[in-house]
Amino acid sequence: MAAPRSNREFIEACVKSGDAVRIKQEVDWENEAGAIVRRACELAAPAPFMEKIKDYPGFSYFGAPLSTYRRMAISMGMDPASSLPEIGKEYVKRTNGEPVAPVLVDRKDAPCKENILKGADVDLCKLPVPLVHEGDGGRYVGTWHAVVTKHPVRGDVNWGMYRQMMFDSRTMSGAVFPFSDLGKALTDYYLPRGETCPFATAIGLSPLAAMAACAPSPIPEPELTGMLAGEPVRLVKCETNDLEVPADAEIILEGEICPDYKVEEGPFGEYTGYRTSPRDFRVTFRVNCITYRNNATMTISNMGVPQDEGQLLRSFSLGLELEKLLKSQGIPVTGVYMHPRSTHHMMIVGVKPTYSGVAQQIGQLAFGSKLGPWFHMVMVVDDKTDIYNWDEVYHAFCTRCHPANGIHIYRNSPGTPLYPFATPHERKYSIGSKVVFDCLWPVDWDPVNDVPTVVSFKNVYPKEVQEKVMNNWTAYGYPPVK
Amino acid sequence: MNQWEVYVNDVKELAEDAEIELTIRTLNPGIHKFTYKRVRAQLSSDLKKHADQLQVRLGRGQLSPSRFSIKVLGEIQRMPAKYL
Numbered sequence: 403m404a405a406p407r408s409n410r411e412f413i414e415a416c417v418k419s420g421d422a423v424r425i426k427q428e429v430d431w432e433n434e435a436g437a438i439v440r441r442a443c444e445l446a447a448p449a450p451f452m453e454k455i456k457d458y459p460g461f462s463y464f465g466a467p468l469s470t471y472r473r474m475a476i477s478m479g480m481d482p483a484s485s486l487p488e489i490g491k492e493y494v495k496r497t498n499g500e501p502v503a504p505v506l507v508d509r510k511d512a513p514c515k516e517n518i519l520k521g522a523d524v525d526l527c528k529l530p531v532p533l534v535h536e537g538d539g540g541r542y543v544g545t546w547h548a549v550v551t552k553h554p555v556r557g558d559v560n561w562g563m564y565r566q567m568m569f570d571s572r573t574m575s576g577a578v579f580p581f582s583d584l585g586k587a588l589t590d591y592y593l594p595r596g597e598t599c600p601f602a603t604a605i606g607l608s609p610l611a612a613m614a615a616c617a618p619s620p621i622p623e624p625e626l627t628g629m630l631a632g633e634p635v636r637l638v639k640c641e642t643n644d645l646e647v648p649a650d651a652e653i654i655l656e657g658e659i660c661p662d663y664k665v666e667e668g669p670f671g672e673y674t675g676y677r678t679s680p681r682d683f684r685v686t687f688r689v690n691c692i693t694y695r696n697n698a699t700m701t702i703s704n705m706g707v708p709q710d711e712g713q714l715l716r717s718f719s720l721g722l723e724l725e726k727l728l729k730s731q732g733i734p735v736t737g738v739y740m741h742p743r744s745t746h747h748m749m750i751v752g753v754k755p756t757y758s759g760v761a762q763q764i765g766q767l768a769f770g771s772k773l774g775p776w777f778h779m780v781m782v783v784d785d786k787t788d789i790y791n792w793d794e795v796y797h798a799f800c801t802r803c804h805p806a807n808g809i810h811i812y813r814n815s816p817g818t819p820l821y822p823f824a825t826p827h828e829r830k831y832s833i834g835s836k837v838v839f840d841c842l843w844p845v846d847w848d849p850v851n852d853v854p855t856v857v858s859f860k861n862v863y864p865k866e867v868q869e870k871v872m873n874n875w876t877a878y879g880y881p882p883v884k
Numbered sequence: 885m886n887q888w889e890v891y892v893n894d895v896k897e898l899a900e901d902a903e904i905e906l907t908i909r910t911l912n913p914g915i916h917k918f919t920y921k922r923v924r925a926q927l928s929s930d931l932k933k934h935a936d937q938l939q940v941r942l943g944r945g946q947l948s949p950s951r952f953s954i955k956v957l958g959e960i961q962r963m964p965a966k967y968l
Contacts, residue, residue, distance in 0.1 A: 432917070457915050527915040537945025539891060540909070541918050570919045573963075598967070660967050666891070666907055666920070669945050677944040681891050688967055 405479035405631045408650040409606040409699060412477060413451050413464055419482050421473050422449040422464075429463070430456045431541075436534035439465030439704035446470055446709070451699075458530035465702040467546060468609060468711035474718070477609030478630065486718075486790060493630070493722055501621055502628025504635045504646070512638035512649035514604075519692040520641065525571040526689060529653060534704050535671040539681055540567035542670065543574055543603065543655070546703035546711065548615035548623065550602040550645050551584055551659075554591050559646075560584060561615040561623035566603060566687060567667050574603075574655075574687040575667035577679065579832060581775050581816055588661050588685065598658035600643035601687060606652025606701050611635060616711075617719035618773045642691045652698040656691040672820050673705045673712035674745045679819040679829060713742040720746050720776060724768055731767060733760065736785040740777070741792060748779040752789045755842040762810055765838035775816040775832070781839040786856075798841045808840040886936040887911035888954055893943045895950045900927050905960060908938065924957040 406412035416422035429435050429452045438450045443466050452463040468474050475484040478492060509515045519528065531541040544566035551560050560583045566576040578585045584599075592599045607615070614626040624646075627635040637646040642656045664683035671677055705712045717740035725738035728751070736752040751764050761782035768780055783789065783798045803809065817824060817834020828834070843853045855861070859868065876882055888908040892898060898906075904927070909920045928934060934953035942948055961968075 527919065533918060535945075537941060537947070539945070540920070568919065570921065571916070658967075660964075663962075663964055663967060665962070669891075669943065680893075680943050686963075 403476075403479045403481070405610055406477065406608060407631070407633075408608050409464065409467075409652055409701065410650075412467070412609045413449075413699070415476050416449055416473060417451065419472075419476060420448060421470070421476060421482060422451050423447075425450055425452045426454065428454045428456055431458065431530050432456075432533045433536050435463050435465065435532050435702060436704050439702050440535075440706055442466045443469045443704060443710040444707065449473060455530045460697055461530045462697065462699045463530065463532070463702050464606070464699050465704065466710060467612065467701055467703070468715050469703075469709060471714070473609075474613075474715065477613065479632075490718065490722055493718070494726070496629050496632070497619065497621065497626065497722075498726075499629055501625035502632075502634055504624040504628060504637045506646060507636050507638050507649050509638055512636075513695045514638065514647065514649055514651045514654050515641075515693050516696045517694050517698075518641060520690070524689055524692055526568045526574070526655075526692070527571055529692070529694070529698075530700055531568050532700070532702055534702065535677075535706070537677070538567075538670050539666065539668045540569065540575075542566065543568050544576070544605065545705070546607075546612060546701040547603055547605045548607055548611065548648075549576075549584065550604060550647055551587065551599060552645060553583075553587055554599075559622050559624055560587075561604075561611070563612075563615045564685075565670060567670070569665050569667075569686075572689050573665065574689065575665045575684050576687060577667060577670075577819075578685040579775070579818055581772075581832070588659065592659070592661040596662060598660055598688075600645055601657060601659050602640050602643070602645045602647045603655040603687070604647045604651040604653075605655075606695075606699050607648055608635070608650060611648055611651075612701075613715060613719070616715050618723050618776070619719070640691070641693060651695075653692070653694040653700060655687075655689050656693070657687055657689040660686045660688055671704070671706050673710070673716070674747075674820055674822050675707035676822045678822045678824075680826075682819075708743045708745065713745050716740075716776070717742045717744070717746040720773060721749065724749060724771070724773060727771055727773075728764060728767060733764060733767070735764070737789050739789040744779075747777050748781060749777055750789045750795055751780060751782045752785050752787060753782055753842070754785045755845060758845045761808075761838055761840035761842055765810065765812075765836065769812060769815055769836045774836075775818055775834060778817070778821070778834055778836045779839065780837070781841060783841045784843070787841075799839055802841040802843060803839045810838040810840065812836040812838075886956075888936060888938045888956075889941060890938060891941050891943070891945075895940060895942075895948055898927055898940065898950075898952065900929060900952075902926065903957060908954075908956075911939070922960040922962050924960060926955045926957065927952040928954075
């Protein structure tokens with residue numbers, strides 16, 4: 403099965419496999435569409451493809467695009483029943499290859515140019531921008547999208563998923579954190595020069611382009627998309643600036659970021675499952691041009707309590723990128739996993755504990771990396787603990803992590819305003835705190851006399867006894883074990 | 885009559901019977917619902933004093949029971965001219 407090349411191909415594949423439903427009846431863009439998406443996330447239900455939107459004939463919504471591992475497998479062209487480790491293995495395999503450069507296509511071959519609004523015709527309200535949650539500070543244009551920018555000096559392209567709220571017909575405000583690629587470019591280059599930063603927002607991307615925009619990989623997102631898809635992503639030049647955007651995207655917004663002028667943004671339901679970050683003055687995006695496909699589909703991610711694609715995909719890619727980082731440093735890790743229900747706040751690392759201090763070394767590397775602001779807990783377990791099995795990890799944590807010796811706290815590290823536990827001061831200045839939970843037996847303990855023995859069916863009984871018991875299980879009167 | 889909404893951290897920020905600046909969003913039905921503008925306005929807790937109505941939300945989106953009538957005196961253009 404080939405990976406879907408566009409949002410439309412992805413929707414078709416999901417409908418065919420039963421992982422999306424077509425909703426024919428009219429849906430209100432004010433709260434109702436958001437509520438459908440939220441409920442679908444909380445029930446792990448098929449993704450809603452809403453074909454009729456109040457006030458917006460000809461437009462549709464696709465919600466919760468990647469909020470299940472089944473849909474993630476479909477997006478990669480894999481069997482929807484693939485397990486998480488299988489999907490992860492495939493992701494690592496594809497992203498460890500050679501970068502696949504994008505191809506530039508003529509605008510006549512770019513569906514995103516089928517409709518073009520410029521000048522006085524530009525009005526964001528002509529798009530079905532949803533009010534995702536009751537009480538949100540505004541209607542959010544960008545919840546599952548890519549903000550395309552290019553570094554003014556290095557020239558490298560960045561696709562980032564920075565949320566964008568519609569402030570008025572031509573203005574959006576967005577949360578761009580100072581430690582992000584775009585945040586650094588604005589602070590280091592554009593603000594001192596008083597220059598605007600060209601941007602384009604692409605909505606309704608292919609699922610792998612969205613995955614790339616969400617992934618914390620050092621590989622530029624257009625190349626990463628090509629690696630994930632196994633073929634180049636098709637790009638097309640913007641109408642009003644030199645940026646290149648995915649030709650098959652549903653909607654493109656072109657404009658400029660005004661680095662010295664900020665407007666109010668938020669509050670917004672966030673991936674942590676709360677509205678945490680306060681309404682504040684944030685980055686201003688001025689829109690100069692809108693292009694969109696006929697019968698355009700706007701994608702909606704509804705962030706809230708687990709699990710939605712913000713948690714699922716970010717946990718997935720953060721964990722795998724951290725695994726690459728740790729392995730590149732020679733750390734004997736056997737796997738890294740972030741459970742989506744941790745809202746990608748806890749990294750669980752399996753390691754062969756061959757030397758002392760390895761848990762702290764892992765924590766320091768992970769927290770000190772560019773990815774560090776996005777999580778604050780590292781739990782290190784041995785290679786015999788199944789990192790994907792929360793029961794085993796939780797047991798290891800509660801029994802092996804020494805309350806005085808095994809918990810290591812780091813203060814005043816980079817954080818985000820989105821941490822629910824952070825003080826108001828910490829949120830305002832993106833100050834974080836980090837913790838490592840060392841759940842390894844100390845290497846200076848005698849493995850025979852000091853290390854406790856795990857008492858479990860698979861660990862303490864001879865193999866022949868285990869087999870006898872398993873073979874006779876139904877004969878004992880138990881139902882078969884699935 | 886127009887319906888407006890404002891976000892504040894504390895309802896005490898909304899001084900009555902004085903000219904104040906606010907960022908308000910329209911709640912009037914239609915495709916422009918929830919778009920913002922910066923205005924000069926006068927407020928009153930007497931809901932009949934001014935023709936337009938203002939409801940209030942707090943920092944995390946909670947709807948406040950406080951209601952005001954509002955008179956929008958004029959729009960303020962905050963955006964620097966170079967961006968217009």
